[in-house]
Amino acid sequence: xxxxxxxxxxxxxxxxxxxxxxxxxxxxxxxxxxxxxxxxxxxxxxxxxxxxxxxxxxxxxxxxxxxxxxxxxxxxxxxxxxxxxxxxxxxxxxxxxxxxxxxxxxxxxxxxxxxxxxxxxxxxxxxxxxxxxxxxxxxxxxxxxxxxxxxxxxxxxxxxxxxxxxxxxxxxxxxxxxxxxxxxxxxxxxxxxxxxxxxxxxxxxxxxxxxxxxxxxxxxxxxxxxxxxxxxxxxxxxxxxxxxxxxxxxxxxxxxxxxxxxxxxx
Numbered sequence: 001x002x003x004x005x006x007x008x009x010x011x012x013x014x015x016x017x018x019x020x021x022x023x024x025x026x027x028x029x030x031x032x033x034x035x036x037x038x039x040x041x042x043x044x045x046x047x048x049x050x051x052x053x054x055x056x057x058x059x060x061x062x063x064x065x066x067x068x069x070x071x072x073x074x075x076x077x078x079x080x081x082x083x084x085x086x087x088x089x090x091x092x093x094x095x096x097x098x099x100x101x102x103x104x105x106x107x108x109x110x111x112x113x114x115x116x117x118x119x120x121x122x123x124x125x126x127x128x129x130x131x132x133x134x135x136x137x138x139x140x141x142x143x144x145x146x147x148x149x150x151x152x153x154x155x156x157x158x159x160x161x162x163x164x165x166x167x168x169x170x171x172x173x174x175x176x177x178x179x180x181x182x183x184x185x186x187x188x189x190x191x192x193x194x195x196x197x198x199x200x201x202x203x204x205x206x207x208x209x210x211x212x213x214x215x216x217x218x219x220x221x222x223x224x225x226x227x228x229x230x231x232x233x234x235x236x237x238x239x240x241x242x243x244x245x246x247x248x249x250x251x252x253x254x255x256x257x258x259x260x261x262x263x264x265x266x
Contacts, residue, residue: 004220008153010227013243016251024053024246028089036081038066060130067128082124090123115210119161134221134241136214139248145173146252156208167253
């Protein structure tokens with residue numbers, strides 16, 4: 001049903017992979033992790049001497065162990081650590097435990113999580129099981145969709161969660177996808193435009209179903225990851241996810257603006 005060319009995606013990303021350690025900019029204060037028993041003060045000092053990229057990778061493995069431990073033995077600490085991931089690390093300040101934790105519990109116990117709230121709950125999922133999960137993040141999917149479009153590397157594209165930054169909003173990737181496939185949206189008869197779900201019906205031919213999106217994204221990114229990275233890194237899809245995340249609003253934005261040309265026929 002869905003077909004993707006992992007090699008084409010990997011070839012695109014391979015050109016920017018060498019710069020990941022210098023362009024990765026995401027950061028969060030790690031002080032609370034001391035109080036949550038994830039790291040010691042000495043480990044916090046050592047982590048803060050590393051680059052943002054090195055620190056991020058180290059933290060993933062440290063949190064993985066504690067999340068799994070707390071999930072079994074200490075519910076209050078599990079909740080606190082989950083909320084740190086979403087609020088402090090993830091920047092979703094408005095998230096509330098009362099609504100967030102049931103979604104996280106559901107995410108952990110299913111192989112096919114609901115699309116709603118994926119940007120937040122998949123953060124916990126990735127930290128808890130980094131060998132098999134990714135974060136379904138706006139930037140990650142924006143970058144992945146552009147690569148699929150430019151490289152003609154897939155039969156479908158992925159639905160994008162809300163919350164895009166100004167650059168991504170300015171060059172809405174879903175609009176670019178529809179423009180590229182505009183022939184699919186051209187009605188044979190104008191009366192067809194009166195159909196209530198005209199766009200939605202055609203979108204189903206181009207976009208992965210929301211209920212399939214997470215697993216399809218994992219499979220594709222994991223496949224690309226095994227091409228891009230060697231050794232132990234090949235087993236952790238987050239290395240490629242971090243690359244997509246970092247590329248989204250700089251490398252991808254630059255590529256879009258230098259590549260896209262709009263010709264309007266009179």
